[in-house]
Amino acid sequence: MADPARVKPVVGVSEAPAERPTQSEGSRDAPGSSGKVSEPAAVQSTTREQGKAVSPSRSAEEAAAAGEEEDGSSSLHPPPAKKLKVEHDKKKEKRHKVDEDEIQKMQVLVSSFSEEQLNRYEMYRRAAFPKAAIKRLIQSITGSSVSQNVVIAMSGIAKVFAGEIVEEALDVCEKWGDTPPLQPKHMREAVRRLKSREQVPNTKHKKILFH
Amino acid sequence: MAEEEDDPGFDEDLDDGGNGVDSGQGKRKRLFSKELRCMMYGFGDDQNPYTESVDILEDLVIEFITEMTHKAMSIGRQGRVQVEDIVFLIRKDPRKFARVKDLLTMNEELKKTLKAFDEANYGS
Numbered sequence: 001m002a003d004p005a006r007v008k009p010v011v012g013v014s015e016a017p018a019e020r021p022t023q024s025e026g027s028r029d030a031p032g033s034s035g036k037v038s039e040p041a042a043v044q045s046t047t048r049e050q051g052k053a054v055s056p057s058r059s060a061e062e063a064a065a066a067g068e069e070e071d072g073s074s075s076l077h078p079p080p081a082k083k084l085k086v087e088h089d090k091k092k093e094k095r096h097k098v099d100e101d102e103i104q105k106m107q108v109l110v111s112s113f114s115e116e117q118l119n120r121y122e123m124y125r126r127a128a129f130p131k132a133a134i135k136r137l138i139q140s141i142t143g144s145s146v147s148q149n150v151v152i153a154m155s156g157i158a159k160v161f162a163g164e165i166v167e168e169a170l171d172v173c174e175k176w177g178d179t180p181p182l183q184p185k186h187m188r189e190a191v192r193r194l195k196s197r198e199q200v201p202n203t204k205h206k207k208i209l210f211h
Numbered sequence: 212m213a214e215e216e217d218d219p220g221f222d223e224d225l226d227d228g229g230n231g232v233d234s235g236q237g238k239r240k241r242l243f244s245k246e247l248r249c250m251m252y253g254f255g256d257d258q259n260p261y262t263e264s265v266d267i268l269e270d271l272v273i274e275f276i277t278e279m280t281h282k283a284m285s286i287g288r289q290g291r292v293q294v295e296d297i298v299f300l301i302r303k304d305p306r307k308f309a310r311v312k313d314l315l316t317m318n319e320e321l322k323k324t325l326k327a328f329d330e331a332n333y334g335s
Contacts, residue, residue, distance in 0.1 A: 124253030129272075133242050137273065141280045142292055149294045149315060154276060156314045157297070157307050159250065161275050162268060164306070166254040169264075181257035187267045199304065200271075201278040 129155040164199060165190050243269050 113121060135151045168190035169182050178186070194200045247268055251260045283296035294315065301307045 120253055120255075122253075123249050127246055127250035127253050129243060129246055134276070137242070137276060138280050138292060141277060142284060142290070144291060146292050147294070149318070150292050150297065152314055152318060153294055153297045153311050154279065156310050157279070157301060158272050158276055160307050160310050162247070162250055162272055163254045165268060165271060166251055166256060170255050180255070181260050182251070182264045183261060184263045184267055187264055187271075191271065201275065201282070203278060203281070 127159070129158055131155060134158070164194065168193055241266070241269060243272065247272075 110118075110121065131151050134155045135146065138146050138150065138154060165187065166182070169186040170180065172189045172193070173180060173182055173186045176186070191200060195202065244265060247265050248260055251265065251268065252258050256264075279297065279300060280292055282300050283292040284290055286299065287293055287296040298308070298311055301311055
C-alpha cells in the first residue's frame with residue numbers, strides 16, 4: 001500500500017525556482033547554507049529586475065534596427081537576425097513568467113500539506129550529504145585537492161542518485177505488495193532495474209563486441 | 212569488489228560484516244548513516260528505515276561517487292576533477308544535469324549577493 005504522504009519530487013528543473021520562495025522552511029540544502037531567509041527574496045528580486053532591465057533596452061535596439069532595415073530591404077518582413085532577437089527576448093520573458101507561476105503553484109501546494117507531509121517535505125529539502133566527508137572521499141580518490149564547486153556538484157548529484165534509487169525501490173515495494181519500510185531486496189531489485197536503464201554507472205564489466 | 216547482489220543471503224543476517232564474508236565495504240566506518248536516514252524519509256520511505264537498507268544505499272552512493280570521480284579524472288585535464296568534467300559526464304541524464312546547473316547558478320548568485328552585501332556594509 002503506497003504511503004499517501006509520499007511526495008514525489010518534481011523533476012529537477014522546477015526544483016530550483018521553487019527554492020526561492022520566502023518560506024519559513026529555514027536553510028536551503030544549497031551551498032553555503034547560512035540560512036538567511038531574506039536572501040532568497042533579495043536574490044529573486046535582483047534577477048527579476050535584471051530581466052526587466054534587459055528587455056526594454058533590447059526592444060529599443062530592435063526599434064532602431066527596424067527603422068534602418070525598412071529603408072534597405074523592401075520585400076522581407078522581419079529579417080532573420082531581428083526575428084531571432086525577438087524570439088529570444090520573448091522566450092526570456094516567458095521563462096521568467098513560468099518561474100513565477102511555478103513558484104506560486106509550489107506555495108499553494110505546500111500551504112495545503114498535512115503535518116506529516118510537511119515533515120517529510122522538510123526532510124526532503126534539508127537532508128544533504130556533509131560537504132567535508134564528500135570532499136575527503138573525492139580527495140582520497142584523486143590524491144589532489146578539488147575545488148569547492150566540485151564538492152557542491154557531486155553532493156547534489158549524489159542526492160539525486162539516492163532519490164532515484166529510493167523511488168524505484170518504493171515502486172518495486174508497491175508492485176510486490178509489501179509495505180514500507182524498504183527492505184534490502186527492494187533496494188537490490190531497484191538497482192538491477194536502474195542498471196538495465198544505464199542510470200547506475202558501472203565500469204567494471206567490459207562489454208566485448210563479437211565475443 | 213563484491214557487490215550486494217552477489218551474496219544475497221548474508222546482508223540481512225550479518226549487520227556489519229565482521230566475518231570474512233562481507234559485502235566488500237563492511238569494514239569501513241559508516242559515513243552517511245544519519246543523513247541518509249533523513250534523506251530516505253524525505254524521499255518516501257518510512258520514518259525509521261531499516262539499517263540494512265541504509266547500509267546498502269550508502270555503499271551505492273559511495274560507489275557512484277567513486278565511479279564519477281574516476282571517469283572525471285580520465286577526461287578533460289587528466290588526474291584532476293573539475294566541474295566541467297562532471298557536467299559533461301552527466302549530460303545524458305536530464306534530472307542530474309538540471310540539478311547541477313541549478314546548484315551552480317544558485318551558488319554564483321549567492322556569492323554575488325554576499326559580496327555586494329559585504330561591500331555595502333564596509334562603507335558604514
